[in-house]
Amino acid sequence: MARHTVADMRAAHAAGGHFAAATAWDRPTAEFAEAAGIQFLLVGDSLAQVALGHESTVRVGMSEMLHHTAAVVRSTSSALVIGDMPFLSYVDVPTAAENAARFIRDAGAGAVKLEGGVSVAPIVAALVRSGVPVIGHIGFTPQSSLNESKPRAKGRLPEAAAALLEDAIALQEAGASAIVIELVPQELATAITSRLKIPTIGIGAGAGCTAQIQVLPDLLGLLGATPPRHAGRIANLRDEAIAALTTWRENVESGAFPTAAQGIAGDATLIAALDELPR
Numbered sequence: 602m603a604r605h606t607v608a609d610m611r612a613a614h615a616a617g618g619h620f621a622a623a624t625a626w627d628r629p630t631a632e633f634a635e636a637a638g639i640q641f642l643l644v645g646d647s648l649a650q651v652a653l654g655h656e657s658t659v660r661v662g663m664s665e666m667l668h669h670t671a672a673v674v675r676s677t678s679s680a681l682v683i684g685d686m687p688f689l690s691y692v693d694v695p696t697a698a699e700n701a702a703r704f705i706r707d708a709g710a711g712a713v714k715l716e717g718g719v720s721v722a723p724i725v726a727a728l729v730r731s732g733v734p735v736i737g738h739i740g741f742t743p744q745s746s747l748n749e750s751k752p753r754a755k756g757r758l759p760e761a762a763a764a765l766l767e768d769a770i771a772l773q774e775a776g777a778s779a780i781v782i783e784l785v786p787q788e789l790a791t792a793i794t795s796r797l798k799i800p801t802i803g804i805g806a807g808a809g810c811t812a813q814i815q816v817l818p819d820l821l822g823l824l825g826a827t828p829p830r831h832a833g834r835i836a837n838l839r840d841e842a843i844a845a846l847t848t849w850r851e852n853v854e855s856g857a858f859p860t861a862a863q864g865i866a867g868d869a870t871l872i873a874a875l876d877e878l879p880r
């Protein structure tokens with residue numbers, strides 16, 4: 602089956618439609634999302650926190666990102682898999698080109714995402730010229746937020762809002778296929794979206810974006826940490842998993858698991874021979 606591409610995102614935007622995207626990092630997360638009809642999967646560098654237990658996205662590098670991107674590609678058949686270029690992996694055009702090639706050529710991704718606006722536009726343009734579909738990311742950009750103790754909304758003041766629009770236009774002119782807009786006032790995200798020909802993918806940026814993306818554990822309630830308010834958690838799978846595993850542990854401890862039906866029955870010859878085994 603042919604995979605979705607960035608052209609499908611652009612077609613949805615052109616038709617005035619919305620689409621859902623989500624993060625994934627391994628076979629279960631990729632299978633859940635694809636089976637739910639989510640056809641745009643980002644192997645985000647939030648991998649660092651949600652799967653690998655780090656405190657910041659800057660703790661993952663190319664090897665971890667490629668490992669997990671390849672796992673998501675192997676575990677899906679039709680989704681567009683987007684590799685998130687990690688901290689310092691696109692500091693200049695040669696570095697960006699080599700690392701983007703590793704996502705596309707070695708891991709099988711269909712596009713890459715990178716953070717920044719005007720400042721990364723020349724890098725985006727070079728990648729796009731080389732045939733790499735690129736998705737931008739503006740607003741709150743975790744890789745450049747090491748001085749902030751927690752995620753903070755961007756673009757609240759008129760000058761900052763104008764700068765974000767400038768970033769978005771620079772990315773579009775550089776050939777980006779779509780732009781993630783994270784944690785900005787919804788009115789601003791709507792205004793940016795209405796001024797672009799390419800889709801916007803909002804996270805904490807309101808309903809005026811073309812698409813919405815969320816970090817899967819925030820949506821599904823997979824982890825202990827409280828998800829951000831904008832995630833709108835729709836399940837509590839952590840509690841369900843803990844309850845199920847508690848039941849299983851209790852069944853093991855009480856002898857209720859395994860039952861005879863869950864074992865392999867020996868035949869009469871084996872059972873007779875067992876009596877002959879030395880004691």
Ligand code: KIV
Nearest residue numbers: 624645646647781816
């Ligand atoms: O790494 C990530 O999960 C992301 C999303 C927040 C868009 O970049």
